[in-house]
Amino acid sequence: MSQITTQSSVEPKVKPKYEAFDFRKYQPFAFAPQLTDRTWPNNTIKKAPIWASVDLRDGNQALIDPMTIEQKMQFFKLLVEVGFKEIEIGFPSAAQVEYDFARKLIEENHIPDDVTIQVLVQAREHLIERTFEALKGVRRAVVHVYNSTSRVQRDKVYGKSKDEIKQIAISGAKMLNDYAAKHPETQWVFQYSPESFSQTETDFAIEVCDAVIEEWKPQNGREVIINLPATVESSMPNIFADQVEYFCRHLKQRSDVIISLHTHNDRGTAIAAAELGMLAGADRIEGTLLGNGERTGNMDIMVMAMNLFSKGVDPELDFSDMSKIVNIVSECNNLPVHPRHPYVGELVFTAFSGSHQDAIKKSLDFNEKNHEMTQNIWDVAYLPIDPAHIGRSYQDVVRINSQSGKGGVAYILQRNYGFNLPRWMQIDFSRVVQQKAEDAARELKNEEILDAFETTYLQNSGYELLDHSVNNKGGEVEFKGQITLNGETIDISGKGNGPLSSFIDGVARHTGMKLHIINYSEHAISPEFTYNDDDDAQSDKTNAKAAAYIQLNVDGEIYSGIGTHTSTVSAMLKGALSALSQAF
Ligand code: KIV
Ligand code: ZN
Numbered sequence: 001m002s003q004i005t006t007q008s009s010v011e012p013k014v015k016p017k018y019e020a021f022d023f024r025k026y027q028p029f030a031f032a033p034q035l036t037d038r039t040w041p042n043n044t045i046k047k048a049p050i051w052a053s054v055d056l057r058d059g060n061q062a063l064i065d066p067m068t069i070e071q072k073m074q075f076f077k078l079l080v081e082v083g084f085k086e087i088e089i090g091f092p093s094a095a096q097v098e099y100d101f102a103r104k105l106i107e108e109n110h111i112p113d114d115v116t117i118q119v120l121v122q123a124r125e126h127l128i129e130r131t132f133e134a135l136k137g138v139r140r141a142v143v144h145v146y147n148s149t150s151r152v153q154r155d156k157v158y159g160k161s162k163d164e165i166k167q168i169a170i171s172g173a174k175m176l177n178d179y180a181a182k183h184p185e186t187q188w189v190f191q192y193s194p195e196s197f198s199q200t201e202t203d204f205a206i207e208v209c210d211a212v213i214e215e216w217k218p219q220n221g222r223e224v225i226i227n228l229p230a231t232v233e234s235s236m237p238n239i240f241a242d243q244v245e246y247f248c249r250h251l252k253q254r255s256d257v258i259i260s261l262h263t264h265n266d267r268g269t270a271i272a273a274a275e276l277g278m279l280a281g282a283d284r285i286e287g288t289l290l291g292n293g294e295r296t297g298n299m300d301i302m303v304m305a306m307n308l309f310s311k312g313v314d315p316e317l318d319f320s321d322m323s324k325i326v327n328i329v330s331e332c333n334n335l336p337v338h339p340r341h342p343y344v345g346e347l348v349f350t351a352f353s354g355s356h357q358d359a360i361k362k363s364l365d366f367n368e369k370n371h372e373m374t375q376n377i378w379d380v381a382y383l384p385i386d387p388a389h390i391g392r393s394y395q396d397v398v399r400i401n402s403q404s405g406k407g408g409v410a411y412i413l414q415r416n417y418g419f420n421l422p423r424w425m426q427i428d429f430s431r432v433v434q435q436k437a438e439d440a441a442r443e444l445k446n447e448e449i450l451d452a453f454e455t456t457y458l459q460n461s462g463y464e465l466l467d468h469s470v471n472n473k474g475g476e477v478e479f480k481g482q483i484t485l486n487g488e489t490i491d492i493s494g495k496g497n498g499p500l501s502s503f504i505d506g507v508a509r510h511t512g513m514k515l516h517i518i519n520y521s522e523h524a525i526s527p528e529f530t531y532n533d534d535d536d537a538q539s540d541k542t543n544a545k546a547a548a549y550i551q552l553n554v555d556g557e558i559y560s561g562i563g564t565h566t567s568t569v570s571a572m573l574k575g576a577l578s579a580l581s582q583a584f
Helices: 055-061 069-082 096-107 125-134 151-158 162-182 202-216 237-250 270-279 301-309 322-333 354-369 406-417 423-440 446-458 499-511 568-583
Strands: 050-053 086-090 116-122 140-148 187-195 223-230 258-263 284-287 464-473 476-485 488-496 515-524 546-554 557-565
Touching: 050 258, 050 301, 055 069, 055 086, 055 116, 069 086, 069 096, 069 322, 086 096, 086 140, 096 116, 096 125, 116 125, 116 187, 125 140, 125 162, 140 151, 140 162, 140 223, 151 162, 162 187, 162 202, 187 202, 202 223, 202 237, 223 237, 223 270, 223 284, 237 258, 237 270, 258 270, 270 284, 270 301, 284 301, 354 406, 406 423, 406 446, 423 446, 423 515, 423 546, 423 557, 446 557, 446 568, 464 499, 464 568, 476 499, 488 499, 499 515, 499 568, 515 568, 546 568, 557 568
Parallel strands: 050 086, 050 284, 086 116, 116 140, 140 187, 187 223, 223 258, 258 284
Antiparallel strands: 464 476, 476 488, 515 546, 546 557
16 A cells, blocks of 8 residues: 655745635646656657547547447448548447447458457456457457556555556556467457556656566567557646657667557647657557547547648548538537537638638639649648638638628639629728628628629619610720610710720710729629629620729719629620719
């Protein structure tokens, strides 16, 4: 029986500011090894680790309603599809359903040749016996044995000395040798976890693992995995990395074993701990998809894999059909996905803020125009990856509310409806949209934005271009035609150096107003967009082919308008009419 060894060498602390919120109950982290010559900060991750999913075991143990066999099977198949080669399928000695699932996988041949199943068991004989029974006939399997080595568990849970705890690990290791020998038809891989490794004195964890390895003798061909759990995450990830580096440097047979990490997310840094742990020498990472697991969850393998992907490292897992993956995982776990969950949340590719939207639009436009220069390398402000890589559409990227700006609104019109607004037009229309969003006090849907666009610029009820002709006589252009203004049909004739200026001249003559063209821009609407200019008699209700944007000074005030038509000239004249309609 050991003595309780709480450490309280910490200086007395000042009284807490908030009486009931007493930080003096907690102590600084006590298990950081002395490592002054750490090397991990200079490393980078250049290759994916060996991934091991523990969704069906650790994840399952943390569910309100553990998965049924059918759900486990569906999840298993998903994990295989995503590309996992090592899958912890459960704890067969802990529950009948766990045992039955192992039997089903084996007896019905559900395990692909390149996939190894893994099972967890405590270092206790009757449980180990049952575990090997559950695995009878399997081609290859990892038997994962564990016991807790942490100070708090030694002292308060088991009341055992360090040596007694080490003996539990050694006897578990021996039992695995014995039972594996009884089933030589299976390729056995042994895995040992000093549970709560990160809350164990690192030297003691090394001593225990050395002893286990000594039993298993990996140098003679036995595949051995030493798994280091941050069972409860209780330090910053740099300290966990120190623990891993120290462990790897001092383990006697480091080169004969695979070092695996199993981090939990109590401080919210499980992924960082796993990443830094890899820098510190780990080869293998255990975790779950979307991070389900005890308390705050296990390390989220999807996020860590996508982190590698987004830095140009092959994650060796396939997340291209992310919505299918998310649906199956959240259905089986019966847990919702947070809208801000990295990479998969509904809102993670969405910018509402005007400046973000503007930057995204500019980056995407730049890349589209400069394929050669950018060599198709993804480098877009505010978007760490191309949403299309995980099956997300560009619709997600920009959404409009009252925080949004001209860039976002322009993005929606461009990507969804083929309108490429010049900057001055963007400014004009974004005011309209902002007002509408403020009035609605909610996000505006794309259709509502198009509706506002049409109502403001394209449906000039009462202002119509009727029959007209434009003739070029030796460089001077003459406009003759009819328009309706305020419901009244009027004849217009004017002269200028182009169709637009001759039309404006005609309107100015007729109305007596002072009119100047300030800005003009036009473009073809790409055939992929089927914007239907219903208002357009001459287009015979076919799709508009051209869009023209016009900004006029009308008696000192600025008005902007838009016209669409199959003919560029008509689009231009309609654009002018649209601007004028706002002045009248
Ligand atoms: O978190 C943990 O320590 C575990 C072990 C059983 C590996 O899940
Ligand atoms: Zn765990």
